[in-house]
Amino acid sequence: MRPSRRAPDAMRPVSLERAVTRHAEGSCLVKFGDTHVLVTASLEEKVPAWMRGTGKGWVTAEYGMLPRATHERTRREAAAGKQSGRTLEIQRLIGRSLRAVVDPIALGEKQIVIDCDVLQADGGTRTASITGAFVALHDCVEWMRARNIVPAQAKVLRDHVAAVSCGLYSGKAVLDLDYAEDSDAEADANFVLTGRGGIVEIQGTAEDEPFSEAQFAELLVLAKKGIGELVEIQKKALGL
Amino acid sequence: MRPSRRAPDAMRPVSLERAVTRHAEGSCLVKFGDTHVLVTASLEEKVPAWMRGTGKGWVTAEYGMLPRATHERTRREAAAGKQSGRTLEIQRLIGRSLRAVVDPIALGEKQIVIDCDVLQADGGTRTASITGAFVALHDCVEWMRARNIVPAQAKVLRDHVAAVSCGLYSGKAVLDLDYAEDSDAEADANFVLTGRGGIVEIQGTAEDEPFSEAQFAELLVLAKKGIGELVEIQKKALGL
Amino acid sequence: MRPSRRAPDAMRPVSLERAVTRHAEGSCLVKFGDTHVLVTASLEEKVPAWMRGTGKGWVTAEYGMLPRATHERTRREAAAGKQSGRTLEIQRLIGRSLRAVVDPIALGEKQIVIDCDVLQADGGTRTASITGAFVALHDCVEWMRARNIVPAQAKVLRDHVAAVSCGLYSGKAVLDLDYAEDSDAEADANFVLTGRGGIVEIQGTAEDEPFSEAQFAELLVLAKKGIGELVEIQKKALGL
Amino acid sequence: MRPSRRAPDAMRPVSLERAVTRHAEGSCLVKFGDTHVLVTASLEEKVPAWMRGTGKGWVTAEYGMLPRATHERTRREAAAGKQSGRTLEIQRLIGRSLRAVVDPIALGEKQIVIDCDVLQADGGTRTASITGAFVALHDCVEWMRARNIVPAQAKVLRDHVAAVSCGLYSGKAVLDLDYAEDSDAEADANFVLTGRGGIVEIQGTAEDEPFSEAQFAELLVLAKKGIGELVEIQKKALGL
Amino acid sequence: MRPSRRAPDAMRPVSLERAVTRHAEGSCLVKFGDTHVLVTASLEEKVPAWMRGTGKGWVTAEYGMLPRATHERTRREAAAGKQSGRTLEIQRLIGRSLRAVVDPIALGEKQIVIDCDVLQADGGTRTASITGAFVALHDCVEWMRARNIVPAQAKVLRDHVAAVSCGLYSGKAVLDLDYAEDSDAEADANFVLTGRGGIVEIQGTAEDEPFSEAQFAELLVLAKKGIGELVEIQKKALGL
């Protein structure tokens, strides 16, 4: 039995609260159980230098954890003077995941910067970030549409995108690992899928022993179930 | 009339919510109107090198703003690779303010690290941080007392401490400036006082024209009123 | 047809040259076609601080590209003052991949540092690095065994490990992408497998359109073929 | 009695030597007793990016201490790779203090950079810096006037500005603390006033026990006396 | 007798292999015995800001050592976050040495960046770098000439340039020190001369005892002999 006493295919309670901060064009407080991430989407007039004049837009992401989001306090990256490899890896993943569902021409030559700041961590911060970031990004695009910065009919977001982790725990495939489960899992994989079930990203890692193809297939089955649920929750939150 | 339509001596609505994050020994979400700061207090076994073996404890603070806490997104300090002068100045102020009411011998050779992270900014982030940090620090000390890390009778906190800003707006002294007021104020001062009215820190700055001694005295009168109210709110939040 | 005119399931010519540098305990010049990586394995007496006294060893990796390994010169990371997110991500992957086949107790409380420096890049630098690093690591362990630093019978390496990339090019699954293919691929995945076929790492990314589960399964079939070949080449190079 | 044997309201001997370095448009070697600061004012054609095209000028300041200006050698900030929080705080204060008496329109779209480098420290380095910087700034403006870079009649400097520290030592208010007094003071405040007695900056800090409003008023009385004397010394040095 | 058993005036075997990397406009793998340096020359359209519009070109150099080029692994400079003083000193020397034989007007407003990366070190890495860099630079210029980026007749390189170290070992002047000799030498000097024997750079350092003018003259005699041989090897490699 998993430490969380959840069924192997059960997600933690998920909530997506919109418009949680006053200044951002889009924002979302996403909770996967005790993992809480505040996501903002900020519209910027300037795209990166290498995109200027292309007529295409860009979505990028930054990620951070408050120092005491974790069990033990971790050093503040601003004080350390650099972002860790883990941070850079996660924010690159978030950016790629969102761009997979954005039509850059429909967006027009603008940049949207997504900030994912973990207020409280209990495993799965990157998957919660992606899932919540889609909502903040959606609201940012609607904010732009309301001001005719994107045309009324433009389909900037081509699909939903959401993410979940799965893992092998005591030899069994389980969905949406919390911190305690993640620490003891034999394998751990993150899946980013679209609303129509297309695969955007897969990252799987064996912790101790390599895992088999069959085990990996089980993880993918769970991921599809979980992400199906997450997309429903996104739709409900967005009133779609 | 001030932009906020408040009376010159009126604070914004203030709230202090305790125990808002799962891992920290003490925490507080402090709101001064639209300024929201998440404060955590983390107990660490190790004091700074220069204090080892003295038997005395230490309280230090770090401060940060989420990139989109502000009207325009500001650059993430972790990505920039350093903390700004403004950030360093504020976190030094917060640390000094708290140490002014801590008995380092009663605390014992431990360090408490205060993290103040601004989720949403609308002026007065440093004064809100100090006011909320006192609550988080208090709860951290009680957490320690409950585990006999500090003795049952030890008086670690010798008094309350809270802070407020005052300023000259259209020539008139006003209390607790929000962002719009702060941007147009002719002078701006931050006061840190104890529960008994002792002065811990005063920082006053003329923006354009120097101000007079009489004007400064008016600001101090307002500050004492405001901080009196803040200490009452602290007491109520803490059930004292 | 792929730009390289290779069959979809054909690897580039692969070579693994051992003992290519005079000072390192183990070294390997690995070539996957025009991708050339110089790998060294360095024995260090000291393990990371958090491992001291555990009796267990550690393998870690660093990765770099010479500035003109690429078509256009890229900025030297030492001059830029930091390693890019891509570099950090790759070197974390190499380290995890190798540790997956190392028995840390058999190694004993030592650290082996793997350095992978790309002399010439044409796609697949991370997969070539892992494949060559296994050889350098093997020779470092044998160097230690010859000096009784690891016991004669100790099985430090529990299996082979190698890596290859696969991708979807013009809708078709192809093995071992070179730079031209990688730039135009619709999807790109890196697989790290053991000699017995266990999965150590999977990283798959859609470039433009999400890909399907069936397509992903095709990539995995190719990867198993390619890594089977790489393990044979490792064995031949090592005289096993 | 204070360690320096000075009367409570007595400044240290102060001197302001002009034109002490060959290249700068304005310069001043300021001494407050054993505290010696070399100040230069450098004219630059370029204002900060956010001021371009406004027709207004800017004055900014940087501060540093030679490593052995102090009792014990301190680490060179250039070697450490960053300026300390204390340094940043002081140079921000110097810049603000000078801007308070500069008419940016009369100056025109130019930048004057003030460098304050402490050759020898014995307390009060920031107040000596401000007092000497006014002289260097004045000479830089006259240098510009002599070359018609500012018009003959332009009143760029609207008033004098000078600074002094005061503190509570053994319970008594004293003026212009040296290092020994500062180390033992119960409170410490820096005042920046104009020639006409307007307040530009006040920074007061309790070291151990909070201080009272009455005590603060005493400090301000001393500060006004001291700054009155400093402004006279400035006038004499400048031949006004 | 020297540890290498070479005659006092004998160089190590030297080889210069051209076109060793696929992407660079010019490249050379230079070996002075066991010292191996991979040199590339990269053409860039942009000159440094301070040269724009002058019609003149620029040659600059960067230098690095692979971490395990040395007996003991040295820390990767990219990971350390900065280049050492030794690295900066060497790359400045390489750049100056090459510019001494380049006609910047004949080159035209382009920049050539030389990268010298030490694959294996055994003393004399800076002298090997300069000697090989001349070959890579030559091939880069010919690459440009073949594409009419420099005119057919333009004499961009006015002479050869090469470098060698000499030292006092057991009181005797010896040519081209390897690592073992360098570690025990009483003095150590690097000479950069042109093909016609002109002096471009001399750097001599006493290790323990100062050396005499007569001893220095002996070193210069050896250097001229060695560099004469190196220039012949350059000519042969370049088919001149």
Added chain:
Amino acid sequence: MRPSRRAPDAMRPVSLERAVTRHAEGSCLVKFGDTHVLVTASLEEKVPAWMRGTGKGWVTAEYGMLPRATHERTRREAAAGKQSGRTLEIQRLIGRSLRAVVDPIALGEKQIVIDCDVLQADGGTRTASITGAFVALHDCVEWMRARNIVPAQAKVLRDHVAAVSCGLYSGKAVLDLDYAEDSDAEADANFVLTGRGGIVEIQGTAEDEPFSEAQFAELLVLAKKGIGELVEIQKKALGL
């Protein structure tokens, strides 16, 4: 004729003022004409980690220029976040030059840190630094001797050391170049010699055209003359 109207073999007026700062164990304000450098020698109990337990002492140096020591203001290295290659090169040279005349065993396991800060620059800052640093170092050693930190009879300094630059100006060898001469010189060399005429360091660089052996010999003749004079001035300053 040289811009300074000095005879080719004439030094600028040189002065060495001792004990110019209150805290340092030794100090010297050295002037070579308009080049002014403040040098301090600081005794530290701790030697570098790699020397602990050897019983030997160490002398090291740091170098800096005040931002407006130069004609145009240069960026403050502490603000830039790193020391330039030029700075690192100079401070390494100063340290090596001093160590050439120090007996590390006679010094005992202590470290002396030399700080050379250029207050005003007009060419020759490194040679003035070395010449003045000898005086500061001497006084630091005598300070130690007076306190029995080095034995009464210990000969810590084995000889004098001083430095001067020479160059080819309009084809003629000249001594002690100032900034105007240095900017137009065809070649430029720095010599560090001992009191007995031994060579410690030679650094010669051709600016445009290579120079000849005969020209270099002329420079060395001038250097010996100049350094002879500098050593006399050192002796006089030190009362030897």
